[in-house]
Amino acid sequence: MSWTDDRVEILKKMWGEGQSASQIAKELGGVTRNAVIGKVHRLGLSNRTTAGAAPAKTEPKVKSAPKVPAKAKAAPPAEPEVDANSSKPDLKTEPAISPNAVRPPRNQIIPAGQPLPPQPSANEISPEALAKVNEIEKKAKKLSLMELTERTCKWPVGDPATEDFWFCGLPVKQGKPYCEAHVGVAFQPMSARRDRRR
DNA sequence: CCCTGATTCGC
């Protein structure tokens, strides 16, 4: 695949929307996220203010064999002005709909059949952890069983026998089956369990 | 281990 005009357009659009390079790569197809990032850099539209990535650090990393001598790079101050007044008969009234307005849900069906995680119910759990859970459960994706993926929190909420049942669905914490908050209540360090009633 | 973007450098 090559960087055709419209592919670049999609790239620009999605990057502008804050989509990750891998997401863009999937959308475009035929390219890896590396390709996308490389292109982004070549296009000059690099840094976004998005979390989760290496924020342009200090000096360039020096490997074992640095072939980069002190290369003084003059910063091009050229700031292309927008010709708001130039003769431009081609007024395009941008329709709200763009070519790739269609964003098909790429949810892969997961194997299913996984045993459901247990509900610790009213256990002796850190009030903090519980509070956090209540917090995030408001933001929960409320996924159905079929919507769960390997990287969505599989914490069940509610009663399976009612309509009020769903899975958290937030991004899991690393290899865990749950999101960070639910990991907190699922895996008790067995410390706060020092309840010795009786 | 998952993800993210950044950089390098042979092609």
Added chain:
DNA sequence: GCGAATCAGG
């Protein structure tokens, strides 16, 4: 110009 490999951070 391209992008895999690698790096670096969360």
